[in-house]
Amino acid sequence: MKSVTGKPSKFDAFVDKLKKESPIHIAKRMDAPKWLPWVVRVSAVIVAIFVCAIVCVGEGGSFGGFFTELFRASFSTGRRVVNLLQEIAILLLIALAVTPAFKMKFWNIGAEGQVLMGALMSVVCIKYLGTYVTNGSMSDGGLIFICLIAAIVGGAGWAVIPAIFKAKWNTNETLFTLMMNYIATGIVAFSIVAWVPAGSFTLGILPQGHLPNVGGYPYIINIIVVAILVVLVWVYLRFSKHGYEISVVGESVNTARYIGVSVPKVIIRTMLLSGMLCGVAGWLLVNGASFSITTETVGGRGFTAILVSWLGQFNPFAMVVVAFLVAFLTKGGSQLASTYNFGGSFPKIMTGIFFFIFIACEFFVNYKLKFNFEHLRKEKNQNECVADDVIDVQAEDDNKNNDATESNMDEEVTD
């Protein structure tokens, strides 16, 4: 763009400099076709898996071996499929739990602690009420139900504390919930040592409160519970009034106020729901999977679930796919680690690579790159023209078409 007077002003020189510095221009995508995000994401997954394969080959594995082991880990036996589904179910449930809060732009990264508190409450119930089951004054089913209630209360209680402070004094929730994780871990560590004051300091498998196996396989009930909750959460977010209020608060707090939504109420209610779902996850981890508790019972799933929720665009069904990919890679990674002797942290590296690439691909979903090389070439031509004092016609031309189009280029060439 040249000024009409002819001579390039200081401002023009500045603009020229800017243009020259960045031949690549980033612009927001406004009218992307619906299929495009999915093409980008699927390619990202493929790229990520191939990068993992290259890492594996670099460490002494083989390319074919990588894919065989990856699929064998999850699909070779019925038991392994169930294990995979269990991993997906727990991850998905925690992701579902954080989703309503995230939609509200409440960064609840305390799912780890909320699940752990749910699990702890469940263990407390088994620990102190288990004797009533053994002497027959309470049924096992009754105990499991009490555990569920206690776990929900535990998770919701842990989640609502930061929510109250956020609602009342706008305390930074990201940092608050993060700190609550480690306080929860400390409480669990304390409880375990209090229960097992000597020896191994590990709580063994508790005898009561086990969810029954179905068809000879464990975890089936966990999977069913989570499958139902996926649909329920989807309906809640999509069709209920609460779900609508959550979206409004997430989009703009001021808009929410104008239409008469009580923002503190929504924050506290949503976090209660978040915590309740986390509590259910804790309950499933104790009563449906490990029948015990350690500080590592949740094992970082609270953090991974945040990634699952975010990469699934807060859509429960998309989250199923992401959770599947993560669980699949984790299982495959452990299998590869034991086959090729990579050490137990290999799955972490694989999921790390997967997430990095998947996160980066979101950029190409939201933004597009415009390459300005043509523009640069044109600028160069123009500068030559300026030197020859032939300017005016082109300058006005340029003002009309700011974009570097092919036709514009042609005109210049003919000039």
Place this chain on the structure above:
Amino acid sequence: MWIFLRKAVRLSAIYLYGATGEILTEKSGHLNLGTPGIMCMGAIGGCLGVRAYVGTLSSLAQMNGFAVVLIGIICAFLFGMLGGLIYSFLTVTLRCNQNVTGLTLTTFGAGLMSFVLSSIDQTGFSEASEYFRMGFVNGQDLDWFSTLFLNYGTLVYLAIAIAIIAAIVLKKTRTGLNLRAVGENPATADAAGISVGKYRYFATLTGAGIAGLGGLCYIMDSLLGTIDYEVEAFGWIAVALVIFSIWKPDLAIVGSLLFGILLNAADAMQILNKGLIKTLPYVVTVIVLVITSIINKRETQPPAALGTSYFREER
């Protein structure tokens, strides 16, 4: 008593690095939850650097104390910066969500650390560690002044020096002013001609390098050259310390000492069940977070643009 305080100071250096680095990053408006991962990366770098140096020696007796410390520090810094580069490329250039990127970096860094370091040859590490721990005065029976002030390794003094320098840079220099402007209101800073991207890259990379030194400090100073994978936990304490010190590196020095005392208290009081005492740093942090939000003074608040990526064309 003096020994106890000395222990606390030694421990505090680890997360003082992490906290100083994180403060620089957060002042530029980026909440880097990858700090634990970056500290792990620093530990990897330091160990690989020391290992490479030991590999060039024909015998351990030839080890030059100055060289080994310098190589360790440089390598840890560079590896930390590498972690920071991944983070800032994703969040500054590609404008990805910061929480998500940071958490991934933490998982990745912790995984990479146990992956790389579980198979590393540790010959010469304990000798190198002795050089890292060499203070102005060394020996067994020291008076209280020497124990408390003169008997630390290089990395402890360096941690405090870096925190002081960071405080001065943030408070007194033009660079610091611009950096804070970018963190408070990037759009205004941009309009004033400050390059938001450049400052954010600069702050994140420098901060990550400093945080990386924390990992090195843990391995070479606290663990006497053996390898352990608890770095991640210290990383989270560093994040807590940032809040505790209300985003001021000079306060972080005091805060890190307090955290060190709290963390060591369980051992000193010989309490068997340490679970609850170990949560004290986090509890204290939560209390500070709540109090500062209730008081709601501008000086004690997080940088206003913390956690948001900046895109010039967005309104």
